[in-house]
Amino acid sequence: MDTLPRWADVILIPVINLVLALLVSGLVVLYIGENPIEAIKILLNGAIGSTRGWGYTLYFATNFIFTGLAVSIAFHARLFNIGGEGQAAIGGLGVALVSLSINWPHWAVALPFAIIGGAVFGAAWAAIPAYLQARRGSHIVITTIMFNFIASALLVYLLVNVMKVPGSMAPETAAFPKGTNLPNAYQVLGWFGIPFNKFAPLNIAFLLALVCCVGVWALIWRTRLGYQLRAYGHSESAAVYAGISPFRITMIAMLISGGLAGLMGINAVMGEAERLVIDSVQGAGFVGIAVALMGRSHPLGVFLAAVLFGILTQGGIELEFEIPAVSREMILVIQALVILFTGALENMVRAPVERLFQRRKKRSS
């Protein structure tokens, strides 16, 4: 199978897929009577043309990194965790409970506890499907999807009946105490004298996401646990031969996966909204699946794919604003095309490129 050089596998094919997706998207824009060149200009300008654009793009990317890493690590153990959405939502609940628990003196004190809260809640939400898979053989794809709905319903119940501010009409918690407000990019970069947009939601959770990328990389390729996890993912029968417990690996992989998804709450709940609102995840759990697929479950790939989806999300919002004919649904179509080409249709491009390389190799030999 190793017919392609690594650079072609990692860079060339994703780029070709992306270009194809954009071409088809261009046709769609053309079809509704707008200028595709103009549209892509607005999209890119809105996403990366200003510090405000970057601030939003990387904020979205941060969400996608957490959920993308969550899906990736489960992938390595051949577990398809579709439950990132629910795990992130419950993780957000954990972050909110920690933030509201006491009057935190300083964000640096609150952050470690909020991280634990988000990770533990996310992991706990993943633990039930993991247990059902490991002990009862209930398929994890089905159970995690079901747990997304349960999480969503649970949050609605809690926010409407339990955690709502008395007398308020909005189904959301009270604003978190000031001592939990994370510094945003404007503040952090300000320490170094770098100007940045004051209102963009990018905050230090982005750095946490980068740390998680490195951590996941080290975990998968440098630790004994990662070794066992990959072994189990490649061959369950061989893992059993080697004395690796499928139950243990399934549980651990899903707990880490759920924990990473739960950390998304640090960015979206603690960093941005500064309160728990209904649907704080906004589909990032599902985008995480596309990000993991496109990033081939490698933390660096996940990072790059997350930034790409951040650009599409932020640029799409700008596009919708600038060209009213390009509606919210149209943006979804474009994002879906990218997912379609980079994820599902990946092999469509792979086969011809492989043939091309083989022919070239033959000619040179």
Added chain:
Amino acid sequence: MATQKTEGRPHTAALSAEPAIELVGISKAFGPVQANKDISIRVMPGTIHGIIGENGAGKSTLMSILYGFYKADAGEVFIRGQKTEIPDSQAAIAAGIGMVFQHFKLVENFSVLENVVLGAESGARLMPSLSKARKLLIELAREYELNVDPDALIEDIGVGMQQRVEILKALYRQADILILDEPTGVLTPAEADHLFRILEGLKAQGKTIILITHKLREIMEVTDTVSVMRRGEMTATVKTAETSPEQLAELMVGRKVLLRVDKKPAQPAATVLDVQNLSVTDEDGVQRLKDISLNVRAGEILGIAGVAGNGQSELLNVLGGIMPGTGRVELNGESIDLTGKFSDGQSRRERGIAHVPEDRQRLGLIMDFAAWENTIFGYHHDPAYQRSSLFMNNDAIRAETALKMQRFDVRPPDPQLKAKSFSGGNQQKIVLAREIERNPDLLLVGQPTRGVDIGAIEFIHQQIVALRDQGKAILLVSVELDEIMSLSDRIAVMFDGHIMGERLPSETDEKELGMMMAGMGEGA
């Protein structure tokens, strides 16, 4: 119908009878690998022609060219004197060539009859084809001992039967040249004998048969002529009657090969493994091991003979910690946990039991892992492989792997290469290196040389005997009776989950063991 260009026949028409198949100057390269180099061969009609060679010698490539799977880079194919182009398998079938693959291509939940007709239906309605096939099947059964129940489902019949269905498929398509690729790999000795009788019968009817194998015994037994391949080249074509296994082995490997295992008499010491009343029931509730008792002493090899599927796999799996069982198993006088917390592979390794599993690709190796990741597989908790409590010492593992690969002659000796990139023999050497170098008290070995080429077999047998001579206990399971006979110091025969009895290799023969393997004899 396929394209079948015919031209006049050139210069080679000197012999009296025309060859059924003649290949002239066939070459085929895959990238830098020259799989076939200028191969010429002529197969006379009404003969059984053997093609022998090690794994990777190019036998399968050559046959794939003949069957239209690959296109040759150069060379010509003549069928019954006619120059023939074979662009695809339809053309091969049209030219009267039938192929029986190593891995059968049958629809499991179809009946025998439906499988035979599949792809060769005579019209849109199925019934006429089926009744025609039924008539033919009955005829063929009478002529060649090809008895198969036409209405049985493929999933309900044994491999021997399935292979007959493959042969019937070819005959139904009016093949008169039959190619069999490693046909006996999955058969019991008795089934193999039956197959050879079928082939003799087909030959008597004037069919031409090409038999691809790496087993010298089969070549000597049934072929008329044999061609030897080595590294993509045809090194010799000889009359079988005028050659010997030793000569063929030398032609295959390119050097003198020891076909017999050279070993000193065993010097058994204290009992290492003592198994009492071991029983195993699998997940489907079938009892696979029925009250087995045996023991292995230090410095001896106990060989377990038997037809595949009579409980040998389960015996290895229970001892190796892959399956739970009931009974009593003692290692060096201390009992082993068969069902509880310490009944996994990890605990077994800690007790000094190493396990070379029967199926190295499914159990013994992670095919997508690099060699260096595979040489610690199962021993990855060893402190020697850790840099700290958290991180593994990958550099040290790679360095150690390079040394192991050198000592066990693994080729190519590249620790970064994925397991799936190695040949079967080299994969097996990686597993052996891993298990033997742990210096275990007891080594469990299943099918040590299955799918391994002759040169490597010699090496692997030497390693096993060397471990024995160091005073280790070895439990060997193999379906190759030759291997059991030549390696074992004692032989136990298994049938239907029972031990039928024990024999000394010097005091028994293949016939007696064969009877015991079939369930006849004492014990049961």
